[in-house]
Amino acid sequence: MSCLDDFAQYPPEWCPGCGNFDLLDCLKQALCDLGLQPHEIINVIGIGQASKLGFSLKCNMFDGLHGRALPVVLGIKMANPAVKVIATSGDGCFYAEGGNHFIHNLRRNLDVAILASDNRVYGLTKGQASPTSASDFKTKVHIEGVGALPLNPAALALVSGATFVARTFTGAKAEATELIKKALLHRGAAVIDIMSPCVSFNKVNTFAWFRQRAKPIGPDHDVTDLHAALKLAFHDDEHIPTGVLYQTRRPVFGDHLTVMQGESIVQRTLRFTPDRVRPLFKDFY
Amino acid sequence: MADLNIIIAGAAGQGVQSAGEILGKTLLRLGFYVYATQDYQSRVRGGHNFMRIRFGDRPLIAQVRHSNYLLALNEESLRLHLPDLDPQGLALCMTDDQGAVDDPRIRALADEVGPRSARGEKFVGVKLLSLLFTALGFGPATLSGAVQAEMGKRLKPELLQANLEAIAAVAAVVAKGDVHPLPFGPDPSEPRMLVSGNDAISLGMVAGGVGVYASYPMTPASSIMESLAAFGPRVGVAVEQTEDEIAALNLAIGAAYAGARAAAGSSGAGMCLMSEAMGLAGITETPVVIIDGQRPGPAVGMATRTEQSDLLFLVHASQGEFPRAILAPADHADGFYLAAEAFNLAERWHIPVFLMDDQAYADALRSVPEFDVSRVKIDRGPLAPEPETPQVLRRYEVTESGVSPRAYPALSKWIVCCDSHEHDEYGRLTDNLQNRDRQNHKRMKKLDGIAAEFPGPEIVGDPDGTLLLCWGSTVGPVLEALEQLRGRGHRLGVAIFRHLFPVNAPKVQAALSPAKRLITIEMNYRGQLGQLLRMEAGIATHGHIGKTDGRGFTVEDVVARVEPLLGGAS
Numbered sequence: 001m002s003c004l005d006d007f008a009q010y011p012p013e014w015c016p017g018c019g020n021f022d023l024l025d026c027l028k029q030a031l032c033d034l035g036l037q038p039h040e041i042i043n044v045i046g047i048g049q050a051s052k053l054g055f056s057l058k059c060n061m062f063d064g065l066h067g068r069a070l071p072v073v074l075g076i077k078m079a080n081p082a083v084k085v086i087a088t089s090g091d092g093c094f095y096a097e098g099g100n101h102f103i104h105n106l107r108r109n110l111d112v113a114i115l116a117s118d119n120r121v122y123g124l125t126k127g128q129a130s131p132t133s134a135s136d137f138k139t140k141v142h143i144e145g146v147g148a149l150p151l152n153p154a155a156l157a158l159v160s161g162a163t164f165v166a167r168t169f170t171g172a173k174a175e176a177t178e179l180i181k182k183a184l185l186h187r188g189a190a191v192i193d194i195m196s197p198c199v200s201f202n203k204v205n206t207f208a209w210f211r212q213r214a215k216p217i218g219p220d221h222d223v224t225d226l227h228a229a230l231k232l233a234f235h236d237d238e239h240i241p242t243g244v245l246y247q248t249r250r251p252v253f254g255d256h257l258t259v260m261q262g263e264s265i266v267q268r269t270l271r272f273t274p275d276r277v278r279p280l281f282k283d284f285y
Numbered sequence: 286m287a288d289l290n291i292i293i294a295g296a297a298g299q300g301v302q303s304a305g306e307i308l309g310k311t312l313l314r315l316g317f318y319v320y321a322t323q324d325y326q327s328r329v330r331g332g333h334n335f336m337r338i339r340f341g342d343r344p345l346i347a348q349v350r351h352s353n354y355l356l357a358l359n360e361e362s363l364r365l366h367l368p369d370l371d372p373q374g375l376a377l378c379m380t381d382d383q384g385a386v387d388d389p390r391i392r393a394l395a396d397e398v399g400p401r402s403a404r405g406e407k408f409v410g411v412k413l414l415s416l417l418f419t420a421l422g423f424g425p426a427t428l429s430g431a432v433q434a435e436m437g438k439r440l441k442p443e444l445l446q447a448n449l450e451a452i453a454a455v456a457a458v459v460a461k462g463d464v465h466p467l468p469f470g471p472d473p474s475e476p477r478m479l480v481s482g483n484d485a486i487s488l489g490m491v492a493g494g495v496g497v498y499a500s501y502p503m504t505p506a507s508s509i510m511e512s513l514a515a516f517g518p519r520v521g522v523a524v525e526q527t528e529d530e531i532a533a534l535n536l537a538i539g540a541a542y543a544g545a546r547a548a549a550g551s552s553g554a555g556m557c558l559m560s561e562a563m564g565l566a567g568i569t570e571t572p573v574v575i576i577d578g579q580r581p582g583p584a585v586g587m588a589t590r591t592e593q594s595d596l597l598f599l600v601h602a603s604q605g606e607f608p609r610a611i612l613a614p615a616d617h618a619d620g621f622y623l624a625a626e627a628f629n630l631a632e633r634w635h636i637p638v639f640l641m642d643d644q645a646y647a648d649a650l651r652s653v654p655e656f657d658v659s660r661v662k663i664d665r666g667p668l669a670p671e672p673e674t675p676q677v678l679r680r681y682e683v684t685e686s687g688v689s690p691r692a693y694p695a696l697s698k699w700i701v702c703c704d705s706h707e708h709d710e711y712g713r714l715t716d717n718l719q720n721r722d723r724q725n726h727k728r729m730k731k732l733d734g735i736a737a738e739f740p741g742p743e744i745v746g747d748p749d750g751t752l753l754l755c756w757g758s759t760v761g762p763v764l765e766a767l768e769q770l771r772g773r774g775h776r777l778g779v780a781i782f783r784h785l786f787p788v789n790a791p792k793v794q795a796a797l798s799p800a801k802r803l804i805t806i807e808m809n810y811r812g813q814l815g816q817l818l819r820m821e822a823g824i825a826t827h828g829h830i831g832k833t834d835g836r837g838f839t840v841e842d843v844v845a846r847v848e849p850l851l852g853g854a855s
Contacts, residue, residue, distance in 0.1 A: 010713060039699065052714075060702065061712070062569070063569075063706065064538075071527065074525065074532070075542070075543065076539040076540065076543040079496065079497055079544060083695040100532070257517075257523060260523055265497060265545045268496065269494060269496045272521070274625065274658045276520050276521070277520070280488060280519070281478060284478035285477075
């Protein structure tokens with residue numbers, strides 16, 4: 001059996017042509033290239049079409065609530081900091097329902113690879129606007145257009161404190177695979193803004209639309225330069241830079257906590273006995 | 286059997302709490318039993334705060350309104366608390382704070398007493414304490430020793446010296462007629478700790494193996510987060526203050542999935558935000574403990590006050606149906622043992638377990654013998670035997686008890702898939718109709734198993750007269766009132782509920798059936814325990830004594846509300 005087969009789980013149920021098929025292929029390839037095993041990693045997913053990727057990837061999986069994947073990751077990492085965790089979901093999950101968690105877990109520099117598939121529309125609930133929909137995007141609800149500005153995922157990730165920020169397009173599978181590998185190897189909060197077409201509900205931002213506009217970042221870009229990265233984040237819609245925008249190192253969540261050094265809480269829990277409370281009693285006499 | 290009650294009152298920021306803590310610790314170390322409650326407002330300066338510190342020669346379980354000494358840090362405190370002061374009592378204050386209040390029980394101290402280095406507001410607390418200790422017949426060394434022990438490390442040497450000189454100088458000016466040595470002595474038969482309700486819970490959580498705790502600051506639950514954070518490096522508890530309560534419970538669920546014993550805590554408003562994740566714990570069958578420090582609602586309610594009005598909310602919180610358990614400590618020892626038990630319940634049944642307290646309990650300090658750690662056992666529930674090769678665990682295998690063995694992901698070869706949707710035995714999303722019923726029934730039947738191992742209420746006093754049904758912070762004052770009322774010839778009993786949900790209907794019915802009349806007494810309007818018993822066990826109560834002013838019951842409150850219902854002594 002090939003490595004890719006090891007990660008195969010249930011067949012996906014997306015519409016033919018959905019960008020998430022490509023994302024699933026890239027993720028499996030990245031995991032295989034890095035020599036990871038299904039029982040060694042945890043994929044935490046939210047709710048939405050992108051999240052359903054979780055059921056087609058054989059590995060430890062926690063399917064949480066809409067928007068709440070990252071707090072679950074935080075809990076997992078507090079209990080077991082060594083485990084490699086991926087958070088997979090879409091624009092509605094990470095930026096609408098989960099916006100608060102997205103910001104604060106990037107501030108924490110939570111050690112997780114965030115794969116944020118962005119099709120600029122709600123697929124699961126059939127065609128409503130997402131936080132990344134263009135302001136003139138019309139839906140069954142926004143019959144006169146969304147009005148609000150689209151959220152800029154890469155810029156939000158940068159100002160929130162992510163230490164790895166990249167952008168890619170599911171049509172550029174080689175690039176996407178390499179970026180996922182880099183995100184998985186990065187120690188800290190890694191965000192990949194993955195542009196992914198929705199063939200059923202977004203007739204504007206189509207595969208061809210993204211393909212025309214996605215342009216790899218040139219070799220002159222200094223990935224450690226936050227201001228240069230922000231410039232690349234604020235693209236115009238005719239020319240969307242893809243690749244690594246930013247990568248830096250700073251302590252990850254838990255590095256500053258004595259209790260999270262050494263043996264993990266999960267390992268210690270296996271040996272906890274009620275006697276551990278005894279030394280605390282003297283504080284109360 | 287005797288006790289005295291001291292009130293320390295003043296504005297926020299005047300040092301009511303630090304004076305109260307010194308007093309409480311000193312009395313504890315002298316070998317007295319102590320029970321102290323805090324009444325405070327949601328403000329850092331000003332307003333009116335007070336502590337009631339009761340001490341005696343026997344275990345004390347409740348606060349009383351009647352007081353023997355009043356330490357008034359401002360004029361308002363004299364006005365507010367003189368009505369509850371015993372006719373033979375003393376009200377101690379500084380001359381400047383007496384204002385226009387005139388009462389023969391007032392003893393006002395001039396600021397000039399003591400060294401020049403000990404003048405002004407900062408020394409009021411210690412000077413009034415010196416008056417009090419002298420009046421109680423303790424030598425000045427008692428207080429000096431306590432101040433050195435409690436504050437010696439925090440104060441600059443010259444400031445400490447000023448405090449010690451002030452104590453001695455003030456002690457010397459107390460009139461001989463005001464010195465009334467205690468009519469009772471200490472009971473040094475065993476060493477005792479002074480713990481708040483939330484301390485007891487925090488310690489119990491540590492004994493029970495908590496490894497991860499998440500919360501967002503909210504009175505009266507914050508002190509658990511602060512205690513666990515302080516204990517954390519010593520015993521291995523990772524604590525995170527999350528961006529909101531939604532994150533707190535999702536975090537705890539993630540940590541529990543990974544194999545830690547995890548909990549999240551807040552007050553009622555936080556429970557509202559956690560509701561969605563309670564259902565997540567329910568359907569993913571993730572063992573997690575949730576602590577609700579109740580205060581009056583709805584919405585922001587009264588931030589620093591108490592109520593017991595979240596019970597039916599937590600019985601039902603979150604959409605859909607899933608098994609859960611609700612525990613409530615009736616005293617400080619319960620807080621310790623039930624907090625530890627909560628983790629066992631959660632991990633044996635793979636459910637969310639609620640531990641409910643309320644502000645009156647959370648902040649109440651009580652002297653207790655050291656908790657018996659040998660009574661705590663850690664039972665981590667059923668685990669799947671390790672497979673030879675990596676494979677997906679039947680995490681939701683249908684079993685007789687409803688509990689399916691679990692595994693800790695990334696620590697074993699099992700691939701563990703948990704799903705917030707309805708799912709099959711392997712954790713795969715499906716809306717297949719037969720599967721839905723199998724999985725839903727598997728989860729829901731846990732309630733029968735849990736209820737079967739829960740005890741009924743503890744009955745104290747007469748089981749066959751009027752029975753007062755209570756839980757949580759109400760239990761202490763009700764038990765003390767019971768003594769008084771039975772002493773006056775009333776046929777009266779108390780039913781104490783600790784395991785609130787699921788209800789073991791046969792055991793509850795058996796315990797309550799001898800009673801002629803059932804009256805609930807709770808800090809809420811509608812009698813939620815009574816509503817619960819009617820709903821779950823078909824038990825009809827005959828009346829409800831409610832209290833919703835946000836202040837915990839005193840013994841006098843209970844007597845005044847219960848006695849009229851009892852008629853003449855039987």
